[in-house]
Amino acid sequence: MADLAGVSTAVVSYVVNAGPRPVSNTTRERVLAAIEALDYHPNAVARALRLQRTKTVGLLVPDIGVPFYGEFARAILDTASETGYSVLILDAHHEPALELQPVQAQVASQVDGVLAIGEVSETDLTVFQTAGTPFVTLGRPDDDPTMPTVAIDEYRAARAGVDHLMDHGHRGIALLGGPEAETVATRRRQAWLDATGFGPRQAALHSVAAAFSRRGGYEGCRALLSRGARFDALFVASDIQAMGALRALAEAGLRTPQDLAVVSFDGTEESAYSHPPLTVIRQPIALMATLAFDLLLRKESREAGIHRIVPHELVLRESCGHSSADRSGP
Amino acid sequence: MADLAGVSTAVVSYVVNAGPRPVSNTTRERVLAAIEALDYHPNAVARALRLQRTKTVGLLVPDIGVPFYGEFARAILDTASETGYSVLILDAHHEPALELQPVQAQVASQVDGVLAIGEVSETDLTVFQTAGTPFVTLGRPDDDPTMPTVAIDEYRAARAGVDHLMDHGHRGIALLGGPEAETVATRRRQAWLDATGFGPRQAALHSVAAAFSRRGGYEGCRALLSRGARFDALFVASDIQAMGALRALAEAGLRTPQDLAVVSFDGTEESAYSHPPLTVIRQPIALMATLAFDLLLRKESREAGIHRIVPHELVLRESCGHSSADRSGP
DNA sequence: GTGAAAGCGCTAACAA
DNA sequence: TTGTTAGCGCTTTCAC
Numbered sequence: 001m002a003d004l005a006g007v008s009t010a011v012v013s014y015v016v017n018a019g020p021r022p023v024s025n026t027t028r029e030r031v032l033a034a035i036e037a038l039d040y041h042p043n044a045v046a047r048a049l050r051l052q053r054t055k056t057v058g059l060l061v062p063d064i065g066v067p068f069y070g071e072f073a074r075a076i077l078d079t080a081s082e083t084g085y086s087v088l089i090l091d092a093h094h095e096p097a098l099e100l101q102p103v104q105a106q107v108a109s110q111v112d113g114v115l116a117i118g119e120v121s122e123t124d125l126t127v128f129q130t131a132g133t134p135f136v137t138l139g140r141p142d143d144d145p146t147m148p149t150v151a152i153d154e155y156r157a158a159r160a161g162v163d164h165l166m167d168h169g170h171r172g173i174a175l176l177g178g179p180e181a182e183t184v185a186t187r188r189r190q191a192w193l194d195a196t197g198f199g200p201r202q203a204a205l206h207s208v209a210a211a212f213s214r215r216g217g218y219e220g221c222r223a224l225l226s227r228g229a230r231f232d233a234l235f236v237a238s239d240i241q242a243m244g245a246l247r248a249l250a251e252a253g254l255r256t257p258q259d260l261a262v263v264s265f266d267g268t269e270e271s272a273y274s275h276p277p278l279t280v281i282r283q284p285i286a287l288m289a290t291l292a293f294d295l296l297l298r299k300e301s302r303e304a305g306i307h308r309i310v311p312h313e314l315v316l317r318e319s320c321g322h323s324s325a326d327r328s329g330p
Numbered sequence: 331m332a333d334l335a336g337v338s339t340a341v342v343s344y345v346v347n348a349g350p351r352p353v354s355n356t357t358r359e360r361v362l363a364a365i366e367a368l369d370y371h372p373n374a375v376a377r378a379l380r381l382q383r384t385k386t387v388g389l390l391v392p393d394i395g396v397p398f399y400g401e402f403a404r405a406i407l408d409t410a411s412e413t414g415y416s417v418l419i420l421d422a423h424h425e426p427a428l429e430l431q432p433v434q435a436q437v438a439s440q441v442d443g444v445l446a447i448g449e450v451s452e453t454d455l456t457v458f459q460t461a462g463t464p465f466v467t468l469g470r471p472d473d474d475p476t477m478p479t480v481a482i483d484e485y486r487a488a489r490a491g492v493d494h495l496m497d498h499g500h501r502g503i504a505l506l507g508g509p510e511a512e513t514v515a516t517r518r519r520q521a522w523l524d525a526t527g528f529g530p531r532q533a534a535l536h537s538v539a540a541a542f543s544r545r546g547g548y549e550g551c552r553a554l555l556s557r558g559a560r561f562d563a564l565f566v567a568s569d570i571q572a573m574g575a576l577r578a579l580a581e582a583g584l585r586t587p588q589d590l591a592v593v594s595f596d597g598t599e600e601s602a603y604s605h606p607p608l609t610v611i612r613q614p615i616a617l618m619a620t621l622a623f624d625l626l627l628r629k630e631s632r633e634a635g636i637h638r639i640v641p642h643e644l645v646l647r648e649s650c651g652h653s654s655a656d657r658s659g660p
Numbered sequence: 661g662t663g664a665a666a667g668c669g670c671t672a673a674c675a676a
Numbered sequence: 677t678t679g680t681t682a683g684c685g686c687t688t689t690c691a692c
Contacts, residue, residue: 008679013671020672024677039460044440045378046669049684054375056418056440064407065599070400077394077421086437088386089419091407107416110374110386130369214603218660243603247660250605269395273544273573275580275605330548330577338663343687350688354661376685379668 005034016042048110056086057296058107058114058133060124064091066212066240067268072117072138075289083297085112092120108133113296116140119182136295136306138288141187148306150292152283154184157312158191161263161281162235164314166195168321170233170261175207176220176245178237185209188237188265205229210241217244225252236264239271242278250275257321267315272330279320282313335364346372378440386416387626388437388444388463390454394421396542396570397598402447402468405619413627415442422450438463443626446470449512466625466636468618471517475635480622482613484514487642488521491593491611492565494644496525498651500563500591505537506550506575508567515539518567518595535559540571547574555582563650566594569601572608576649580605587651597645602660609650612643 002009007027014023015031023031034040048054059076061069073089080087088111090103104124108114108131116124117138125147128135136148141155165173175192178185193203206229210220217236221244224234234249236242242264246256254260256276264271267282291308316322332339337357344353345361353361364370378384389406391399403419410417418441420433434454438444438461446454447468455477458465466478471485495503505522508515523533536559540550547566551574554564566572572594576586584590586606594601597612621638646652 009670010672010680011678014678017671022677027677041435041439041461043379043669044436045375045384046684047671048375048440049373049379049668049686050670050672052684063404064394065397065401065404067395067397067400067600070397070403071395073400073419074393074395074421077419081421081433084433084436086418086420086433086440088416089403089407090416091404091411103411103414103416105371106374106414109371110378110416131371214599215660218603243600244660246605247603247607269544270397270573270600273548273577275576277577330545330574339686340664340688341662344662347687352661357661373685376668377687379670379684380686380688382668 002034004038005030007031054086054110054112055084056088056111057293058088058090058111060090060092060114060116060120062092062118062212064089067270068238068240068266069117071268071285072289075286076115076293078286079290079293083293085293092124104128105131115292115296119184134296136292138292139184139283141183145307148295150288150295150308150310152288152312153309154187155191157281157283158188158235158237158265159195160312160314161265162192162195164279164320165233165235165261165263168233168261171196172206172229172231173233173235174224174229174231176217176224176234176236176241177207177209178212178241180209182212185237192235206231212238212240214240214244214247217241218248219244221245221248222252225249225254231260233261233263236262239264239266239268239278239280243270243274246274246278256319261321262319264319267313271315272317274319276319277317277330279317279322280315282315284310284313331364331368331370334368335360337361384416384440384442385414386418386441387623388418388420388441390420390422390444390446390450392422392448392542394419397600398568398570398596399447401598401615402619405616406445406623408616409620409623413623415623422454434458435461445622445626449514464626466622468622469514469613471513478625478636480618480625480638480640482618482642483639484517485521487611487613488518488565488567488595489525490642490644491595492522492525494609494650495563495565495591495593498563498591501526502536502559502561503563503565504554504559504561506547506554506564506566506571507537507539508542508571510539512542515567522565536561542568542570544570544574544577547571548578549574551575551578552582555579555584561590563591563593566592569594569596569598569608569610573600573604576604576608587649591651592649594649597643601645602647604649606649607647607660609647609652610645612645614640614643 002012014021015028077087104127114128114135139151141151173196177189208220208223210216236245256262263279265281267280271278271280287310332342344351345358407417434457444458444465469481471481503526507519538550538553540546586592593609595611597610601608601610617640
């Protein structure tokens with residue numbers, strides 16, 4: 001390569017990286033020609049070793065097959081590619097954190113930082129912390145001040161959802177919540193609890209904890225239905241669970257929203273196409289991705305305690321009882 | 331590190347990799363202790379440079395936010411992690427191939443191979459081919475014998491879907507197809523054409539090409555509806571388009587399957603939770619992922635022309651008119 | 661069974 | 677303006 005152009009490798013480097021030293025035009029031409037002729041491409045691995053920077057970030061997701069995480073991943077891939085970054089995806093697929101430790105460590109040495117969506121175990125985070133790998137968590141409400149985070153105000157967001165149901169006059173609002181171990185699920189539950197004013201007995205009767213999956217939502221909803229408690233509305237902790245819930249409701253012969261109003265959480269694309277379209281609390285996915293990525297690379301993430309709260313949005317569709325008269329499609 | 335244990339770096343390597351040279355037990359102990367004490371983790375980048383092997387594969391997807399691709403990515407992540415591989419995701423987000431060239435080349439130098447789901451441009455493939463990066467395509471029916479591929483038999487699969495609609499007695503079967511540029515869309519259309527026996531005029535009247543997205547399906551279906559052609563069934567080229575179609579049908583006051591039977595393609599999770607649940611042609615995603623990954627690493631992919639055809643499956647649910655009496659949930 | 665040293669492909673300090 | 681060279685952290689041949 002350098003030989004063909006008759007220059008040293010240093011000059012090739014200067015040309016390819018446009019610096020840090022100047023190169024005469026004639027030399028540059030020769031180098032460029034040689035690059036073209038040999039279809040030369042710099043080796044990213046060697047570059048990374050030398051620079052101690054891989055231009056790659058890790059993205060830790062609970063399950064890339066879940067649309068909410070998929071849409072998040074897309075947003076992050078978009079932002080990353082704008083600045084020439086690659087993204088290494090790690091799918092925790094709900095496994096215990098310990099199993100991942102070896103992988104994590106391996107990955108920690110080949111990424112410039114890690115973005116973690118959703119629930120992440122403390123031990124996972126510790127791996128990155130001790131490895132000195134910058135990281136920021138996304139959508140993980142936590143008061144732990146050492147943890148850089150970008151998230152909506154989970155409590156207020158969920159509260160907005162339940163309050164909206166109350167504005168519609170509903171009083172028997174059941175909760176189809178997320179797994180008890182997940183912080184977001186706890187926050188959303190607390191909001192529901194405060195809004196409804198249910199006491200312990202009523203709360204237990206009117207709520208269920210289910211997995212963040214369609215099946216989880218389906219089974220959770222059936223469990224709720226089989227209890228015989230009377231409720232006229234359902235607040236669901238995630239869109240994906242709502243898909244299962246709508247199915248269960250339909251099978252039970254219950255109409256939404258006439259018999260039961262529904263509001264769910266996240267605002268993924270599919271929530272606009274369900275039957276009926278779901279009224280949701282939407283998280284600003286693209287914005288969160290951009291902010292998190294910037295935070296990660298500016299290494300502000302090292303300054304502990306950066307918590308960026310982004311605005312949520314109540315999106316009114318049919319499932320809460322709004323008329324669709326003025327709608328013109330999703 | 332090596333210093334602490336009082337050994338050379340070579341021995342550390344022997345211990346960490348359990349070879350290729352033997353190490354005495356006492357020495358091993360000392361090394362292990364030092365590793366523990368220093369929380370040492372080998373640098374994956376340096377390792378990759380030396381071995382010329384990154385233990386990372388690239389995954390090229392059209393849009394990671396689309397559930398079908400998300401589920402595919404999940405399956406591939408699963409297989410990859412079993413053998414200690416990391417996965418670098420590249421989202422083409424429907425951009426022209428040329429824009430990606432720089433990225434591709436960069437990536438080509440940091441992965442051991444590339445898996446491409448769905449449509450991939452020839453020029454994209456050329457980048458990897460000239461870089462000597464092994465690759466295999468997934469779900470890309472192509473007679474090009476130089477291209478290693480894992481896919482269902484698109485024609486037969488689609489044919490099975492349309493034939494099933496005909497078995498139900500439908501004769502006016504419309505097609506909500508994919509983009510004309512996509513090979514799979516062409517194949518599925520041909521199957522529909524042969525099964526229905528439509529001539530050019532009828533075919534044009536009864537079909538539409540739409541983007542592989544919910545909105546694409548929604549708009550495509552509305553276009554079909556507004557044409558005034560009479561049809562009693564709809565064959566949809568993908569689940570995600572079917573979601574949009576179901577929405578459009580509902581808004582038009584058409585009941586599925588009473589007024590219009592629907593069968594779609596892919597068999598993602600969401601197809602089991604729509605209203606009504608969709609009868610689909612399912613692609614064996616997990617199997618395809620495993621086969622493709624194996625193919626990629628065994629470098630059989632270098633032997634041109636490996637086409638592995640995997641079985642598709644007709645999954646009967648309600649949208650085609652089957653009774654749901656015997657169903658017990660998704 | 662272990663150490664010394666070369667070298668993977670690149671960048672950047674230093675020399676010229 | 678350009679060339680020479682050290683070294684990023686690892687593996688592995690070769691010598692002992």
